[in-house]
Amino acid sequence: MSEKLSFVQPTPNSPWGTYLQQVDRVVPYLGDLAKWAETLKRPKRALIVDVPIEMDDGRIAHYEGYRVQHNMSRGPGKGGVRFHPDVTLEEVMALSAWMTVKTAAVNLPYGGAKGGIRVDPKKLSLKELEKVTRRYTSEIGIIIGPHTDIPAPDVNTNGQIMAWMMDTYSMNVGGTATGVVTGKPLHLGGSLGRVKATGRGVFVTGREAARRLGLDLRGARIAVQGFGNVGSVAAELFAEAGAKIVAVQDHTGTVVNENGLDLEKLIPISRTVAGCVSFKGGEVVPNEQFWDVACDILIPA
Numbered sequence: 499m500s501e502k503l504s505f506v507q508p509t510p511n512s513p514w515g516t517y518l519q520q521v522d523r524v525v526p527y528l529g530d531l532a533k534w535a536e537t538l539k540r541p542k543r544a545l546i547v548d549v550p551i552e553m554d555d556g557r558i559a560h561y562e563g564y565r566v567q568h569n570m571s572r573g574p575g576k577g578g579v580r581f582h583p584d585v586t587l588e589e590v591m592a593l594s595a596w597m598t599v600k601t602a603a604v605n606l607p608y609g610g611a612k613g614g615i616r617v618d619p620k621k622l623s624l625k626e627l628e629k630v631t632r633r634y635t636s637e638i639g640i641i642i643g644p645h646t647d648i649p650a651p652d653v654n655t656n657g658q659i660m661a662w663m664m665d666t667y668s669m670n671v672g673g674t675a676t677g678v679v680t681g682k683p684l685h686l687g688g689s690l691g692r693v694k695a696t697g698r699g700v701f702v703t704g705r706e707a708a709r710r711l712g713l714d715l716r717g718a719r720i721a722v723q724g725f726g727n728v729g730s731v732a733a734e735l736f737a738e739a740g741a742k743i744v745a746v747q748d749h750t751g752t753v754v755n756e757n758g759l760d761l762e763k764l765i766p767i768s769r770t771v772a773g774c775v776s777f778k779g780g781e782v783v784p785n786e787q788f789w790d791v792a793c794d795i796l797i798p799a
């Protein structure tokens with residue numbers, strides 16, 4: 499009845515391929531609503547932009563950026579922006595679709611969207627990072643806005659980047675537009691508790707799952723893959739509840755301590771460029787061994 503999309507080639511394990519299978523799995527339970535499954539299998543709008551910037555050494559570099567609005571039937575698009583060299587249109591499409599499902603599942607008046615730039619921000623100076631962010635925001639400015647699509651922080655983006663996005667959008671529309679992004683700094687209209695909100699959500703979900711399973715969090719062993727904004731905050735909250743963080747993995751490698759890692763020391767070190775492997779209070783092991791560490795709760799963050 500409907501053609502497959504020509505602009506992505508999903509495989510069974512790729513992000514969009516995984517999402518399509520998830521839609522197929524729920525179709526038998528949808529009754530009359532099943533006729534909308536095809537709508538969920540295509541994004542409403544997908545924008546690909548070139549992000550050219552002048553580097554500190556005078557070269558002109560180009561980065562590929564995306565903003566995908568999967569569905570906005572229930573409200574403005576909502577979803578983060580990630581900066582990562584491996585981001586693809588397909589990945590952003592899948593993440594935008596999962597945002598549609600997530601906002602609907604908790605009955606928020608938002609749709610689903612997501613954005614990204616194929617860039618390694620760790621290789622940019624602060625000035626270059628600002629230029630990439632501002633140019634990207636200008637390019638996607640034709641489809642974002644407080645009533646259409648509201649970006650937020652995601653992998654490798656934070657309050658500072660949201661502030662640049664808000665400022666660029668505001669400059670372009672000729673007025674202060676605080677509502678164009680969430681995750682802004684407090685003094686620009688951001689919300690108290692936002693920085694820790696996602697990690698706290700992971701903790702609350704884990705705590706409730708443990709309660710239902712009869713698992714006592716005191717002494718429970720936790721392994722965390724991805725130790726940025728979400729993973730490190732979730733780890734802190736589990737540790738506060740008496741659990742032991744026995745393994746942590748970030749992009750620099752894996753550190754393990756069966757007796758529990760000292761988060762007060764590990765977190766500040768993991769935020770430096772040296773990452774979690776420079777922490778001395780545990781054993782650094784090859785990444786594959788992360789999966790051999792015995793744990794009660796695994797947090798993929």
Ligand SMILES: NC(=O)c1ccc[n+]([C@@H]2O[C@H](COP(=O)([O-])OP(=O)(O)OC[C@H]3O[C@@H](n4cnc5c(N)ncnc54)[C@H](O)[C@@H]3O)[C@@H](O)[C@H]2O)c1
Pocket residue numbers: 578651652653654655696723724725726727728729747748749750799
């Ligand atoms: N920040 C938010 O508010 C938010 C909201 C919703 C969902 N999320 C999701 O939470 C996840 C983490 O986001 P974040 O904001 O903490 O990002 P972040 O950039 O703060 O942290 C990402 C972490 O992942 C690690 N990492 C990157 N590549 C890795 C690899 N190949 N192997 C192991 N570790 C690797 C990094 O070193 C870093 O510790 C993402 O999937 C994101 O979509 C975040």
